[in-house]
Amino acid sequence: MSATTTIQVVGVKDTINALKKIDPQLQKDFRAQANDIAAPAIKAAQDMYTELPLSGMKYNWAQQGRTRKNFPFSVSKAKNGVKLRIDTRRNAVGVILIEQKDPAAAIFETAGRANANKLGNQLGFVGAGRTRFIGPAVYRARRGIENEMKKMILDTARTVQKAL
Numbered sequence: 001m002s003a004t005t006t007i008q009v010v011g012v013k014d015t016i017n018a019l020k021k022i023d024p025q026l027q028k029d030f031r032a033q034a035n036d037i038a039a040p041a042i043k044a045a046q047d048m049y050t051e052l053p054l055s056g057m058k059y060n061w062a063q064q065g066r067t068r069k070n071f072p073f074s075v076s077k078a079k080n081g082v083k084l085r086i087d088t089r090r091n092a093v094g095v096i097l098i099e100q101k102d103p104a105a106a107i108f109e110t111a112g113r114a115n116a117n118k119l120g121n122q123l124g125f126v127g128a129g130r131t132r133f134i135g136p137a138v139y140r141a142r143r144g145i146e147n148e149m150k151k152m153i154l155d156t157a158r159t160v161q162k163a164l
Helices: 012-022 024-047 075-080 103-110 118-123 134-141 143-163
Strands: 069-071 082-086 096-100
Touching: 012 024, 012 143, 024 082, 024 096, 024 134, 024 143, 069 103, 075 082, 075 103, 096 103, 096 134
Parallel strands: none
Antiparallel strands: 082 096
């Protein structure tokens, strides 16, 4: 799950993939720097999780016919689940994403946005392609981050071009 704001820098995927070919340490450094730059947005998203959304979410839930448990919802797990991910797959929509990795919190973020259901109705409306907490928090915290991220990507692209 990511915010609706996008910055387009052409060749980001190619640049990140080239880093690994040149020197794997460069790619690790890039990821670390991206995490440092995105830290205020990640912190803002984590700070949104303060309490249990619905009392029933504290119980174990498993989907019918599946053994994996999606719940219980835990505030600490929800906070720890907010992570930055770099996705360089060919068909990826975004390259640098802030996502919710905890299954219960991810369900909370998106329940009812595609199809009406009981959980979504209890949590309140969320529009298609939107999230309840992560999207708005990242959107508000993005101002200084966008320019720093763009500068870092362009600097990295120059490094890759010099190495090739």
